[in-house]
Amino acid sequence: MKAHERIAATVSLQCPDRVPLAPLLDHWAAPYAGITNAVLMNDSEQRFNAVLKTAQDFRWDMTFLADTANVTLLKAGVPARIKLPGIDLPENSTHQFDEIGAMKDEDFDILEKDGILGLGTVLIPRIYPEMNIEQTLMDVDQAGRQITDQAIKLRAKGIEPAVGFVIPGPSFEYFCFARSVNKALLDIRKHPAKMKSAGKRFCEDILGLAILTSSQNAIQRVFIGLSRSSPVFLTSKHFEEFILPELDFLVNGLIDADITPVFHCDTNWTKFLHYFKRFPKARCILELDSFTDIFKAKEVLGDHMAIMGDVPSTLLAEGSKGEVLDYCKRLIETIGKGGGFILSSGCSIPLNAKVDNVMAMTEATEKWGWY
């Protein structure tokens, strides 16, 4: 099977010829390719070359285009102040976000009335005084064209690009960056109606953008960030009231457009796994970062959606090659049983992952992953 066929078979819960391999790649491409992280984040061509080299050397079926290390997209899409390697941090650090709470109480009304673009017009200069919305849109447009070209080049090498668009998540996830986590959690109690009405507009706009962008770059998978809406942060009551209606809207809208939602689940989602059964069967990917019990996920959702994960970042950074091999073998034999499994890292490969450990994922897939 070709890589894209292998992925498609896995998502549709048919048995591919072997378990696909698709670790999450962003910053780690820099040290592996011998460039600084500052270069990786700012130079589109060098970023793509580093991604391509990594994906080819490790014989991956699918790779992220290091979208989460793309300064243009991060500045435009995440309403918090980014601290960058080479500027605010040592040049080989991972970027980090300073949640400065740029979005004020009254900005909920702007979002509801004028949409994401209207809110961005207000927030971007607050977060980055040197930037404006016009330039930001032009930069994003250019980044979008680069991604379209890169997807074509990647596919020409037999590697599937992972996602065509990144939705930060239901609006609550966006508000956690824009307002700060603490404020967004308090908003649930203090401004519930505003959150819901502004959130509805957010979802309408972001869904439209996701469908448009994916049609342009022809990558029919879209990332949905799920981190702060997890049971670590929210009770079932609040999840059902604030998150699920928006997730329903986003997921069904994407699937109607023939796009596969990729749920990027950070932190521990074990308690909420049953909620994912509501989404259409064999149309989604549940991607776990090692804090959710992936074996429980197989039990609850194994016959419903593909599961992707979850070699822990600490194991990749600090474990031995033997430990990584053992863990991958266990994943392949249990989560991969009968298909529906993509072997991946738990969240992004950390900057300090050992090359041997990343290669162990490949060796495990090629040794034990065949059906």
Next chain:
Amino acid sequence: MQLQLSRAFSALEEEQVYQIIDEHLAISGDPLLIVNELSTGMEKVGQLFKDDEYALGELIYSGEIFKGAMEKVKPFLKEGDDKPLGKVIMGTVEGDIHDLGKNIVITLLECSGFQVIDLGVDVPASKFVDAVRETGADLVGMSLLLTTAMDSLRQAVKSLNDAGLRSRVKIMIGGAPTSERLKEDVGADFYGRDAVEALAIAKRFFNQ
């Protein structure tokens, strides 16, 4: 007042909490009774979190209510009434600016009567050493989210060892990449899986 206040607090009924406190203070009631009831309520919140009925959102909200309540009570407290149960230094290690987990631990510690010296984020190893020397704190909490910050954690623990301070100070660690194994590996004393466990560690350590 007693049961009413702790119940209202643990149910996160913010307005009711403030109303009960206002009424109690208006009749010259004992302010320490309020503080005790708030602490009881906070313990119940912690238990509900452990029982999985509350999430971090509820912990954070309880901290807000506690702060609002203490603002009302503080003017009525006498000197010595709010003597801390112990002194704890908290910080996110160098190379990591994530503060959510650290701040929740701080809120719980403060709400439970501990004095916290917050060193902030991206804290170099030498700053932990200086803070222990300057404040005489007995417990240091080190937080991290990034896997790449594990070396900073090692360095911070090592610096306290090298400075000869480990006989008088204990170290607890917490955050996404931390574990019992990492605790052993870096030579820390305690590992807290979440904020409520961190509070329990502090309480045990200070015999509270």
